[in-house]
Amino acid sequence: MNKKNNVTEFIFLGLSQNNQVQILCFVIFLFCYMAILMGNFIVIISIICSQLIEQPMYFFLTYLSFMDICYTSTVTPKLISDMLAERKSISYPNCLIQLYTMHFFGGVEIFILTGMAYDRYVAICKPLHYMAIMSRGRCNSFILAACAGGFLHSFPQLLLAVLLPFCGPNEIDHYFCDIYPLLKLACTDTHRFGLLVIANSGMMALVVFMVLMASYGLILYTLWAHSSESCQKALSTCGSHITVVVLFFGPSLFIYVRPATTFQEDKVWALFYTIIAPMFNPLIYTLKNSEMKNAMKKVWNKNIFKRRKQKF
Numbered sequence: 001m002n003k004k005n006n007v008t009e010f011i012f013l014g015l016s017q018n019n020q021v022q023i024l025c026f027v028i029f030l031f032c033y034m035a036i037l038m039g040n041f042i043v044i045i046s047i048i049c050s051q052l053i054e055q056p057m058y059f060f061l062t063y064l065s066f067m068d069i070c071y072t073s074t075v076t077p078k079l080i081s082d083m084l085a086e087r088k089s090i091s092y093p094n095c096l097i098q099l100y101t102m103h104f105f106g107g108v109e110i111f112i113l114t115g116m117a118y119d120r121y122v123a124i125c126k127p128l129h130y131m132a133i134m135s136r137g138r139c140n141s142f143i144l145a146a147c148a149g150g151f152l153h154s155f156p157q158l159l160l161a162v163l164l165p166f167c168g169p170n171e172i173d174h175y176f177c178d179i180y181p182l183l184k185l186a187c188t189d190t191h192r193f194g195l196l197v198i199a200n201s202g203m204m205a206l207v208v209f210m211v212l213m214a215s216y217g218l219i220l221y222t223l224w225a226h227s228s229e230s231c232q233k234a235l236s237t238c239g240s241h242i243t244v245v246v247l248f249f250g251p252s253l254f255i256y257v258r259p260a261t262t263f264q265e266d267k268v269w270a271l272f273y274t275i276i277a278p279m280f281n282p283l284i285y286t287l288k289n290s291e292m293k294n295a296m297k298k299v300w301n302k303n304i305f306k307r308r309k310q311k312f
Helices: 019-048 056-073 076-083 092-125 127-133 136-163 179-185 191-223 228-256 266-286 290-311
Strands: 009-012 089-091
Touching: 009 092, 019 056, 019 076, 019 266, 019 290, 056 076, 056 092, 056 136, 056 266, 089 092, 092 127, 092 136, 092 179, 092 191, 092 228, 136 179, 136 191, 179 191, 191 228, 228 266, 266 290
Parallel strands: none
Antiparallel strands: 009 089
């Protein structure tokens, strides 16, 4: 296929064309982004500066929070600045970079969630072998595998986008560069490209989601044999994980597990996995987690006490 590309930049149509709505969205998303940064940094620092870093679950949670920061930072700052811009443009190279980084960090996050589900499965279903199975070396291997999985997911997306010829128009009916809106603008038959996207993004999300749900199903089945106290604690932990999984995977499956078509509602659904899920993750993992709350109190109270002592 001879590639002819006359497009040097793309124009985002954004979430709304109404100025008042855009100003309101600017305030809301700026608050959300600051909450994402603050919440996830608090989680990371609290775990690293406490004994929780020695536990595999919190080791994974540290990387999950870091991925949340990286993942949302590929989309949200641009979205916020565009809310006050008359012309919401992005250059062709930057569009490809945004597409690649968003899918890379999103892919890594998906596989980290899988590692966390496996950690909970081993802790509840095989408690006597937990420390042997979830050694620090194996946890590091999970993180490396998650990065490799993110690359294997994102690179084909980038390759597909590079191969697409764009002759015009160049208006993307979205607030960030994603593969389906780009397929809609391509001046060629994109049916095969759409099938490749489904095989890559759609099937990966669907398979991982089914694996996660199956693992949590096994965990809940195993919990019936435990005491009510241990069962309640495990259910609380697994409940937070399941909430994160549903918030992230639900909208993703709606968008990617279907033919290469775009709907007006896609932009709203995309907000769930680009902004809402990363914002709620720190709250979900800390509100009902006594270990996390105690660690946060010790770390931050200690730092505040030191600062006060230095002043006097």
